[in-house]
Every structure is written in C-alpha cells, then in structure tokens.
Amino acid sequence: MRKRVAMVMGGARGIGFASCRRLAKDCDGIAIVDINGDRAEQAAKRLQEETGTKVVGFAADAGQREEVVRVRREIKEALGAPSILVNCAAIVDDKLFLESTPEDWDRILHVCLYGTMHTLHEFLPDMVTAGYGRVVCLASDSAKGGQARLSYYAAAKGAVLALTKSIAQELGRSGVTLNIVSPGATNTEMRQGREAQMKASIGDEKYERRVKAVLKAYPLGRLGESDDIAAAVHFLTSDDASWITGQVLSVNGGWSMA
C-alpha cells in the first residue's frame, strides 16, 4: 500500500491543526509547517501523543520561496515526500479598501497568494513523479461574493481559486487532484483577531449590532468550528474524492448558497 504522508502549511493551529488531526487517522506521517516554528513543534508533539502517528513540526514562511524549498527537503528526509498537501497559511486584515495601503496589499498577498503559489510549486513535482497527489487549498467565501472590509484578502483568495483550478486542469492526467475548501466565518484565532480589530474600529455599539446580524445570516444558526472545515479537507484527500478535482466546496452553514 502507498505510504501516506501529509503536509499542512499553516498547520499549527485553527483549521490547519484540525485538518492534521483528521489526517493523522489515516496517514503514516504528518508534517506541520508554520511560520511559528515553536507552535508547530508543540502541535506536532501533542498530535503524535494523541494519535500515535508520526508527526513532525517545521518552521517556514510560506511566502519565502527559499524557506519552502528548504522545508520540502527537511520533510522528505524526516517523513518521505508528501502525497497530500493542505494550504492553510493565511493572514487577514479588517480594513476598508479606501484606507488600505500598498504595504497592506503586499503583506496579505505575500502569504495568501504567493505562499500558496510557492508551496504548490515546490510540492507538486514529487506528486507528479509518483503519479498521485491530493491537494486542498483554503480560500474563503469572501472571494466568491466579495466582502466589505476584506477587499484585498478576498482578492488574494479569489486568485487562489483561479490558480488552483488552472493547475487542476494541467495535472489531472498525472493523478493529482486539487480542490478548494471555502469556509464561512469559523471560530478560530484568526477570526477572533479580526473581530477585535473591527470592534476597535467601529465601536462597541455598532459591533454588537453586527454580531447579531452576522449570526442571523447563517441559516444553520451558528458559526463554524475548525473541525467543520477539517472534515471537508479530509474528505477531499480521501479515495472517495478520487473523481473530484478543480472544485470549490463551501463549508459555511448556508451563509452563501451561490
């Protein structure tokens, strides 16, 4: 049987870590890569103790090509070449477009778009050589319908959609599938950070009204949890999803049905 090694970029917490936890059930090795190396190592130790699967933590900034090249080499030495790749690394801002600066755009694109691009560029060739690969990139439903106060993050995620679908067309014949999971509002530290930024910017009263309005917009009556998203990631890496490629799976409690 094929050895299953998964690598999760941005896997030290939130949706990435929940995905590692799901993948650990049916993988032989998990590489948790994160810009925060200490957090990646701690998360790896915790998950290995919990599951018995070999889990190793690595430090790398997805936006720096040479760091992604280096971490690919380290993962291959420690675990073997990954056949499963999950791109979770991202950062977000809460800002109106007219207040955004070129530096804001650079900072977000560096991680959300170039980070995804570098990771795909470095990890796909081994999958093509092996004739097998499963890739899931995390986008956001803000990219599908647009979202106020998230313009440049949504733009970066829209580019991730187009990039992933294009590569899915190029690599289908190589046995590599690439799909996108597009979450709605999910209760993670990223979201909590953005909410705090927004509260400071619009004030307590307006923010409380917004919290109620957001919840009302979710037909299933609650926000997502990391494991809701990880379940979809796990499915798309499984053999049950072997005839699915280039698709966008929204996991969003019904927030948008487009």
Ligand SMILES: NC(=O)c1ccc[n+]([C@@H]2O[C@H](COP(=O)([O-])OP(=O)(O)OC[C@H]3O[C@@H](n4cnc5c(N)ncnc54)[C@H](O)[C@@H]3O)[C@@H](O)[C@H]2O)c1
């Ligand atoms: N939480 C939400 O509401 C939500 C909604 C839509 C989409 N998403 C997407 O889901 C994915 C996971 O989000 P999350 O909420 O779990 O976020 P999170 O902030 O909890 O986790 C992201 C992880 O990525 C790491 N990271 C950041 N920059 C990095 C870099 N340059 N290189 C390597 N690692 C880096 C962080 O250290 C962190 O561990 C992201 O792609 C995000 O855009 C989240």
